[in-house]
Amino acid sequence: MHIEFRHLRTIRAIHQAGGLARAADLLNITQSALSHQVKGLEDQVGVELFVRRSKPLKLSAAGQRLLALAERIIPEMEALEEDFRNLKTGKTGRLHIAVECHACFEWLFPVLEEFRKAWPEVDVDIRPGLAFGALPALEREEVDLVVSSDPETIRGVEFRPLFDYEPVFVASAQHPLAEKKFVVAEDFRDELLITYPVDRSRLDVFTELLTPAKVEPRAVRQVELTAVILLLVASNRGVAVLPDWVVREVRYHSDYVTRPLTEDGVTKRLYAAIRSDDAAKPFMAHLLKLARKIPVQLQRGG
Amino acid sequence: MHIEFRHLRTIRAIHQAGGLARAADLLNITQSALSHQVKGLEDQVGVELFVRRSKPLKLSAAGQRLLALAERIIPEMEALEEDFRNLKTGKTGRLHIAVECHACFEWLFPVLEEFRKAWPEVDVDIRPGLAFGALPALEREEVDLVVSSDPETIRGVEFRPLFDYEPVFVASAQHPLAEKKFVVAEDFRDELLITYPVDRSRLDVFTELLTPAKVEPRAVRQVELTAVILLLVASNRGVAVLPDWVVREVRYHSDYVTRPLTEDGVTKRLYAAIRSDDAAKPFMAHLLKLARKIPVQLQRGG
DNA sequence: TTAGTTTTATGAATTTGTTTCATGCTTGGT
DNA sequence: ACCAAGCATGAAACAAATTCATAAAACTAA
Numbered sequence: 082m083h084i085e086f087r088h089l090r091t092i093r094a095i096h097q098a099g100g101l102a103r104a105a106d107l108l109n110i111t112q113s114a115l116s117h118q119v120k121g122l123e124d125q126v127g128v129e130l131f132v133r134r135s136k137p138l139k140l141s142a143a144g145q146r147l148l149a150l151a152e153r154i155i156p157e158m159e160a161l162e163e164d165f166r167n168l169k170t171g172k173t174g175r176l177h178i179a180v181e182c183h184a185c186f187e188w189l190f191p192v193l194e195e196f197r198k199a200w201p202e203v204d205v206d207i208r209p210g211l212a213f214g215a216l217p218a219l220e221r222e223e224v225d226l227v228v229s230s231d232p233e234t235i236r237g238v239e240f241r242p243l244f245d246y247e248p249v250f251v252a253s254a255q256h257p258l259a260e261k262k263f264v265v266a267e268d269f270r271d272e273l274l275i276t277y278p279v280d281r282s283r284l285d286v287f288t289e290l291l292t293p294a295k296v297e298p299r300a301v302r303q304v305e306l307t308a309v310i311l312l313l314v315a316s317n318r319g320v321a322v323l324p325d326w327v328v329r330e331v332r333y334h335s336d337y338v339t340r341p342l343t344e345d346g347v348t349k350r351l352y353a354a355i356r357s358d359d360a361a362k363p364f365m366a367h368l369l370k371l372a373r374k375i376p377v378q379l380q381r382g383g
Numbered sequence: 384m385h386i387e388f389r390h391l392r393t394i395r396a397i398h399q400a401g402g403l404a405r406a407a408d409l410l411n412i413t414q415s416a417l418s419h420q421v422k423g424l425e426d427q428v429g430v431e432l433f434v435r436r437s438k439p440l441k442l443s444a445a446g447q448r449l450l451a452l453a454e455r456i457i458p459e460m461e462a463l464e465e466d467f468r469n470l471k472t473g474k475t476g477r478l479h480i481a482v483e484c485h486a487c488f489e490w491l492f493p494v495l496e497e498f499r500k501a502w503p504e505v506d507v508d509i510r511p512g513l514a515f516g517a518l519p520a521l522e523r524e525e526v527d528l529v530v531s532s533d534p535e536t537i538r539g540v541e542f543r544p545l546f547d548y549e550p551v552f553v554a555s556a557q558h559p560l561a562e563k564k565f566v567v568a569e570d571f572r573d574e575l576l577i578t579y580p581v582d583r584s585r586l587d588v589f590t591e592l593l594t595p596a597k598v599e600p601r602a603v604r605q606v607e608l609t610a611v612i613l614l615l616v617a618s619n620r621g622v623a624v625l626p627d628w629v630v631r632e633v634r635y636h637s638d639y640v641t642r643p644l645t646e647d648g649v650t651k652r653l654y655a656a657i658r659s660d661d662a663a664k665p666f667m668a669h670l671l672k673l674a675r676k677i678p679v680q681l682q683r684g685g
Numbered sequence: 686t687t688a689g690t691t692t693t694a695t696g697a698a699t700t701t702g703t704t705t706c707a708t709g710c711t712t713g714g715t
Numbered sequence: 716a717c718c719a720a721g722c723a724t725g726a727a728a729c730a731a732a733t734t735c736a737t738a739a740a741a742c743t744a745a
């Protein structure tokens with residue numbers, strides 16, 4: 082038995098128009114086509130859908146059952162088509178984000194907050210748990226944007242620069258290293274280093290400083306929340322290296338100092354990796370704009 | 384844009400099977416056919432429904448939206464097909480009843496009560512308001528059964544006898560006519576006659592007695608409820624003519640007497656008019672059986 | 686009833702859409 | 716780089732829907 086949408090539309094039209102001929106006009110086909118179609122449908126389902134004893138064709142009990150289904154389904158169908166239209170014009174879409182750098186949540190939330198005001202129809206989400214293989218997930222369309230600091234060349238994926246930041250050393254004002262103008266790798270040898278609970282390959286302090294210099298801190302303690310890291314640092318329980326915007330944002334702890342890594346400081350650049358297909362979508366462009374603007378406001382001391 | 388059920392089935396199958404080739408097996412068509420179909424659908428809606436970068440075809444965001452619709456709609460569709468199957472085998476159906484004789488509600492309710500226990504899936508209803516042109520409504524499939532006492536010859540309609548009953552005269556035990564063994568038309572000339580509020584052509588006392596004899600009662604008062612009619616009669620506010628089973632059923636008023644109309648009494652027969660199409664349906668047969676049995680139980684003094 | 690009008694049904698031809706067959710192309714793994 | 720698995724594509728075959736022309740009912744109004 083193969084009822085199709087065409088049939089639902091037909092049933093509804095015949096009911097609305099109150100007859101085959103008028104319904105045919107409504108559907109822009111001939112009365113003959115409709116007659117054939119109704120006959121075919123009735124043969125299929127093996128049930129009389131219409132009462133023939135009366136001049137204008139009328140629904141039978143079974144026909145009314147079918148009509149009820151049509152009235153329920155057709156609007157859903159139309160909603161879907163509307164959704165697809167919006168998808169095409171970029172009014173709506175999915176924006177699932179994977180974040181490789183742990184601290185990035187600090188600026189990402191304000192960005193998304195702002196974004197959702199402008200694009201309420203876009204399905205925004207941050208996908209945790211796949212921070213490891215984020216770029217493959219991007220290719221497979223499991224996510225739609227990856228925040229990364231290591232651009233690669235991948236077919237169909239573009240890396241858009243967002244903003245530069247500086248990983249800075251953070252310590253209590255009472256800490257001996259607070260005396261120095263800047264810190265170097267060797268300075269960490271006797272320290273308790275507090276980091277996010279992620280692999281060293283994703284921590285600037287290791288990739289930019291300690292690993293190249295082959296320096297191992299006295300101990301490493303992993304802490305999830307930025308605010309807690311700063312709390313511990315302020316109470317002189319350890320030292321940390323954090324992006325500059327993080328430190329500036331959470332300025333209500335004034336008991337710590339910040340120092341550049343090495344004499345010249347270290348500068349890194351964050352990128353948004355997106356699929357080329359999505360590059361033209363207006364909401365994507367808007368998100369990238371916000372992701373450039375808002376973190377800079379934070380860096381300047383939001 | 385013409386999404387069809389076929390497409391919904393396809394989407395679901397591809398998702399279930401996790402790929403085009405396997406889904407093709409599931410749907411009993413070739414992989415090629417599916418590929419063409421998917422392509423056609425994507426052209427139609429103008430949106431990529433699948434991610435092609437991965438070997439086993441996978442749903443894109445838009446595809447998932449479509450899948451969600453499919454998961455919602457396909458079960459409804461299957462429920463419909465189940466309904467139609469039941470309709471065909473007569474497990475379910477519609478049984479809307481029009482009643483020409485007003486008093487018939489008295490026995491019809493118990494019948495339907497019993498019927499619903501056996502056929503919970505059948506859509507039972509009593510359609511009021513069309514008691515006038517009930518037989519045309521039966522032909523137009525607006526109702527499925529008409530209770531009538533006047534069989535006619537109509538193409539496609541059958542009259543099945545239900546049971547015989549006797550319209551009897553009812554009066555207070557104090558009423559002078561209570562003295563008589565039976566009443567005749569002339570006896571009504573000075574009486575207040577209480578009837579149901581329907582046309583005289585549908586009242587036995589007129590069709591069987593007064594109209595042929597050209598006798599007009601002193602006055603006629605119309606009362607809706609049988610119980611109220613009996614109350615008025617019992618308190619000697621008028622006389623009435625009611626079917627025997629009504630009087631027997633409502634026996635808790637013992638202040639009235641019943642007498643035959645004319646020396647021999649009058650016997651009438653009730654019929655159920657149904658469409659020939661419905662005659663073979665098992666639930667219809669069952670209803671007719673009940674409609675023969677239960678009123679007789681009432682007549683014997685249920 | 687009959688003629689006239691409206692509405693639905695039907696058969697054959699046509700157009701449109703779907704499926705298959707055969708084969709080529711990509712992707713992912715070794 | 717090669718192989719296997721999975722998807723895409725074009726042409727031909729097949730199936731289905733639609734149209735055209737016309738018949739058959741059903742209703743209306745003399």
